[in-house]
Amino acid sequence: MTTNPTIPSQTISAVVSRTGGAIDLPGSLEDATLPAPGAPTGHDILVAVRAVSVNPVDVKVRAGGAGADDARVLGWDAAGTVLAVGELVTLFRPGDEVYYAGSLDRPGSYAAQQLVDERIVAHRPKSLSVAEAAALPLTTxxxxxxxFDKLRLTESSTGTILVLGAPGGVGSILIQLVKELTGLRVIATASRPESRAWVEELGADVVVDHRAADLDRQILEAAPGGVDFVFTAQSRGRTALFTKVVRPFGQIVAIDDDRDVDLLALKDRSISWHWELMFTRPRHGWDLLAQHDLLERVTQLIDEGRIRTTLTQTLAPLNAESLRQAHRLVESGQVVGKIVVAESR
Known part of the structure; x- marks a missing residue:
């Protein structure tokens, strides 16, 4: 076990959400000084956070209101340096460069230091900057x-996958994983010239306009027998589309929170529906090492040049003003790839 250096800080800088609500409210995001997390114990490591990315979950939690302590630290993506490790830690040592997504049930990454369980953390790809790495964990x-857990795809899997919301953070890495690790064709949805160009650059075989009245025709022209799989970040109002374009015994995996999906309508074609929430493992303590392992595998793929970061914009410094700007951009729904806020550009 590597001896931990002394951690002299009694306080740390952070960005907190006190009031929640609209981004322009004074207390929605503000700079603050908080007590330092203290020395790590057990499987925890203490990380000096150097960059964070902003995800839709950040916006959703902020808009929903403040935390119980009236000063919630948001943020569920980070890259930084290990400062100290708990007595049970075996995967990391002080000085290691890491990246991770954290847990909904613990203080987030909008802070100078953060405690996080080693089993959901991975070594940062050596070929990426801290900003490039911070863009990846949650979406990856x-x-x-x-x-691979829900659709159970393998290197020998063939067929076609429809990716709804392809230019976003998850779609941007998902396209790359599909093209690199499976034999599937990708039909990606995008409506603007810049988003179409982005998904084509990432490897999409066909791009269709998700706002078009004839979206079903476009999809079936590309996959005449219907698509085998669907990944959707845009499920609202799509049940009729799914029943037209997904083949019998096809599968759908969804990450959004639409409460009105008519799953019964999928029964006639025996279409399977899966939910995906990447916070399930840390929230329930379920097979935590699987999260470490998959991120380490992605680190390897990146350093081998097989997939790339999805970073498209970096803001600095890491303070409330920069994070407000990032939240506004994410709320616009026009972001291609990922936005990162870093200590410096």
Whole structure:
């Protein structure tokens, strides 16, 4: 066990959400000074956070209101340096460069230091900067679990997958994983010239316009017998589409929270529906090492040049003003790839 260096800090800088609500409310995101997390114990490691990315979950939790302590630290993606490790830690040592997505049930990454369980952390790809790495964990875990835990795809899998919401953070890494690790064709949805160009650059075989009135025709022209699989971040109002374009015994995996999906309508074609939530493992303590392992595998793929970061914009410094700007951009629904807020550009 490597001896931990002394951690002299009694306080740390952070960005907190006190009031929640709309991004322009004074207390929705503000700079603060908080007590330092303290020395790690058990499987925890203490990380000096150097970059974070902003995801839709950040926006959703902020808009929903403040935490119980009236100063919630948001943020569920980070890259940084290990400062100290708990007595049960075996995967990391002080000085290691890491990246991870954290847990909904613990203080987030909008802080100078964060405690996180080693079993959901991985070594940062050596070929990526901290900002490039911070763009990846949450979306990569989501895409990996959707493809390989839910749809159970393998290198020998063939057929076609429809990716709804392809230019977003999850779609951007999912396309790459599909093309690199399976034999599937990808039909990606995108509506703007820049988003179409982005998904084509990432490897999409066919791009269709999800806003078009004839979306079903476009999909069936590309996959005449119907698609075998669907990944959807845009399920609202799509049941009729699914019943037209998914083949019998096809499978759908969804990450959004639409409460009105008519799953019974899928029964006639025996279409399977899967939910994916990357926070399930840390929230329930279920097979935590699987999250470490998949991120380490992605680190390997990146350093081998087989997949790339999805970072498209970096803001700095890591403070409330920069995070407000990032939240506004994510709320616009026009972001291609991922936005990262870093200590410096």
């Amino acid at each position: 875990i989501t895409a990996w679990e959707a493809l």
